[in-house]
Amino acid sequence: MLRTLNRLLLALLGLVLLLLGLSALVGALDLPNRWGFGMPSGWAWSRPQEVVLTGADRTQWRDQGWWWPVVIGILALLTLLALWWALSQLRRRRAGELAVSGDESTDRGPGAVLRGRALEQVMGSEAAALDGVSRARVTLVGKRTDPSVRMRVVLDEHAVPDEVVHRLETEVLEHARTSADVGELPAEIRLSSVRHRPSRVN
CATH class of the missing domain: 1.20.5 (Single alpha-helices involved in coiled-coils or other helix-helix interfaces)
Incomplete structure (x- = not known):
């Protein structure tokens, strides 16, 4: 959606700038007189000495x-x-889908794709089920043919960060690489700890 919107905005902006540039070129070079053609009625910018907005046009609404x-x-x-x-x-754009390479030994064709949200949910559930992990959120970013992973993992109080990161790399990410059939899946893992509200002891 964002890519389509970008293309439409760039095309519209480019068209407007092109028309303004051509209009300035026509008026500055006095092309109507040189080439013998007329401009539309009411067109104010057809001679080198003319301006786009006259003084009256610029000040008529000031009062x-x-x-x-x-x-x-x-x-x-x-x-x-x-x-x-x-x-x-x-x-960075969120990856809506991943391109899955075809394999003759499977039923997947060469144009198979995997929904990014589905892989995010599976990876998030698997990460949250690890010992020491309270919550996990996974986001796929990048291109469909070159994705990467952003993980936000909230650790329990008893968690050992090194062990959690090791299991995330060797289990969660490895399973994702295998299921998505991608050779590489770079990951950025951010760890934080659970914050408990202080309780008053009487």
Whole structure:
């Protein structure tokens, strides 16, 4: 969904910039006179000495009380949308599905895919069932052909972090690599401990 939205926004922005650039080029080079064609009626930017907005156009709404709040509101909204869009590009995309390579010894075809959510749930349940793990959350990120794993694991008080990490690598991640039929599955594991509220002793 995000990839489609990005393409649509980039295509729309590119089209608008292209039209503005061509309009500026036509007016600045005085192409209507040189090449003998006319511009649409009401077109204000067809000669080198003309401007896009005249002084009257720029100042006609200044006396209205709603003008500046509307302008500032629109600019603020556009700024927020641009920031959201930029931040969404920096964030690694979640893998919606994984490409599974075909194998003649199995029933899977060469175009088989594995749902990312399903693998996340299985890995999270398996990780949470390990001794010393209170909760686990797994997220698949990256491309469908080059996925990686982010794990957030909450440890019990009696847990030994080294042992938990070792079992996550040798059991949970190894099972995921086998089931997804991927050679490599890089993982980032973040550990935290359970926090208990202090209790008052009378």
